[in-house]
Amino acid sequence: xxxxxxxxxxxxxxxxxxxxxxxxxxxxxxxxxxxxxxxxxxxxxxxxxxxxxxxxxxxxxxxxxxxxxxxxxxxxxxxxxxxxxxxxxxxxxxxxxxxxxxxxxxxxxxxxxxxx
Amino acid sequence: xxxxxxxxxxxxxxxxxxxxxxxxxxxxxxxxxxxxxxxxxxxxxxxxxxxxxxxxxxxxxxxxxxxxxxxxxxxxxxxxxxxxxxxxxxxxxxxxxxxxxxxxxxxxxx
Numbered sequence: 757x758x759x760x761x762x763x764x765x766x767x768x769x770x771x772x773x774x775x776x777x778x779x780x781x782x783x784x785x786x787x788x789x790x791x792x793x794x795x796x797x798x799x800x801x802x803x804x805x806x807x808x809x810x811x812x813x814x815x816x817x818x819x820x821x822x823x824x825x826x827x828x829x830x831x832x833x834x835x836x837x838x839x840x841x842x843x844x845x846x847x848x849x850x851x852x853x854x855x856x857x858x859x860x861x862x863x864x865x866x867x868x869x870x871x872x
Numbered sequence: 873x874x875x876x877x878x879x880x881x882x883x884x885x886x887x888x889x890x891x892x893x894x895x896x897x898x899x900x901x902x903x904x905x906x907x908x909x910x911x912x913x914x915x916x917x918x919x920x921x922x923x924x925x926x927x928x929x930x931x932x933x934x935x936x937x938x939x940x941x942x943x944x945x946x947x948x949x950x951x952x953x954x955x956x957x958x959x960x961x962x963x964x965x966x967x968x969x970x971x972x973x974x975x976x977x978x979x980x981x982x
Contacts, residue, residue, distance in 0.1 A: 789970075796974070798961055798963075799963075804968075804969065806968065846915050850968075860921070863915030866915050
């Protein structure tokens, strides 16, 4: 999966609990992304970060939070404010110009979150 | 608004035939378009991309065509194999962000 790891693969959460999904990359990529995928749907952007200590909201950021304290790590917290958190979460990274194929986003294997 | 969509949710082809997967987009300001392949339970895998000022780009067994007049993108897979069975997404790149379509499931019949 292109040097990106996500953990855990499956995650179960009780309603009202916050949960943090891990994403680590060893590709030395500057940009990292979090997407949400619902059954039969495409990917929707939650948050992205183009450099350490900086991140921007995507299209569906409500109920989620992120941090980017290290280049290789971009954890996503699903908070209790997210009304429908059950989904498949995908992390991706992308090299900026000069770091390989400019447009190629490498995706991790994903974390399937289920709220009980 | 911005949107990327695919014409058909499912495409079924015979092994060895060519496959054509289509995508329509509405945002004319995109920089690039990308095709991804996603197998069940896995993350998407980059197949090929095309710059917005190009009409055609070829890879190994795949060709992407871009028709900016009708805002249409297609992925052609030659000699489709069982391993090509997956969901295929087109995505447009604008300002570093990817906007994905809903996906077409390609089923390869033996």
